[in-house]
Amino acid sequence: MPRLAVVLWNADSDPADERAGIFRVVPSPRCGADWAYGDRLSALAGWHRRSLPTWTPWVAALALGLIVCQGILGGLTVTQLLRFDIVTAHLGTALAFFATLLVMGTLLLPYKGTGTVGKLPWFSLTAAVLVYLQSLSGALVGSRWAVHQCLEGSQLCSVMNTHLVGVFPAALAALTVVGVTWRTPALSREIRKLAQIVGVLLLSQIALGIATLRLHLQVELLTVSHQAIGAALFGTLVCFTVLAWRDRAFAPEES
Numbered sequence: 001m002p003r004l005a006v007v008l009w010n011a012d013s014d015p016a017d018e019r020a021g022i023f024r025v026v027p028s029p030r031c032g033a034d035w036a037y038g039d040r041l042s043a044l045a046g047w048h049r050r051s052l053p054t055w056t057p058w059v060a061a062l063a064l065g066l067i068v069c070q071g072i073l074g075g076l077t078v079t080q081l082l083r084f085d086i087v088t089a090h091l092g093t094a095l096a097f098f099a100t101l102l103v104m105g106t107l108l109l110p111y112k113g114t115g116t117v118g119k120l121p122w123f124s125l126t127a128a129v130l131v132y133l134q135s136l137s138g139a140l141v142g143s144r145w146a147v148h149q150c151l152e153g154s155q156l157c158s159v160m161n162t163h164l165v166g167v168f169p170a171a172l173a174a175l176t177v178v179g180v181t182w183r184t185p186a187l188s189r190e191i192r193k194l195a196q197i198v199g200v201l202l203l204s205q206i207a208l209g210i211a212t213l214r215l216h217l218q219v220e221l222l223t224v225s226h227q228a229i230g231a232a233l234f235g236t237l238v239c240f241t242v243l244a245w246r247d248r249a250f251a252p253e254e255s
């Protein structure tokens, strides 16, 4: 009988899964960091409930609810002729759906931590929230045509400036994650890799933002990449936060 599986990590084909009729819904891309080599993550929604943690169907239901909202907002985006608040809500829901799947996948990964993360989970959670808010402010800039309105008619400059000023808290929080990870000894390889990816994505995102602005949004590839790298940065921080939280369970008990 066909079964539903969400496979987030690369893995070689597993004959046992194939016998069980598990499909890959997400083709197995290699996760940027080469972690969890050879491990297969299969989160089965609905079926196989007994062999999964009890929270799995609830989180899957949340993901389903978000994607239904996303569909409705997508329809409204068209019928309301790209109304800016609906466009922004559409991006916000898309990112929330993305984060839900990442949290689910990262929680189901086999992971052996070192219990040395300290306050890193809080730092990365803060950074993820700030990057999320920064993304919403970017969606407002795009959907209100704030760049053109500000540069050509001195209107909506506050919307554009909010996005520019918002770079500082978001970047500072993400850099704190990178710096603290760097300086913390004995962290797991997975957490270190994710921090490196955060650093690279943050620098790329800022460079793309500056290029987008300087070229007055004339190069579509830059604008689209700014959106995509922003989402990748947010997603990496979400994965980092979940793993860092899981790492705390490995901390030696205080006597």
Ligand code: HEM
Residues within 6 Å of the ligand: 131, 134, 135, 136, 137, 138, 139, 140, 141, 142, 143, 145, 146, 147, 163, 164, 167, 170, 171, 205, 206, 207, 208, 209, 210, 211, 212, 213, 217, 223, 226, 227, 230, 233
């Ligand atoms: C952490 C840093 C940043 C994040 C997460 C971020 C995220 C975003 C997102 C998600 C959008 C919406 C794109 C769309 O809907 O098409 C956007 C738009 C924009 N961002 Fe950023 N951004 C960041 C930094 C910057 C920087 C440093 C600049 C320039 C100095 C910048 C300039 C712009 C501009 C001009 C737009 C409007 C593009 C348009 O009108 O289509 N961003 N940003």
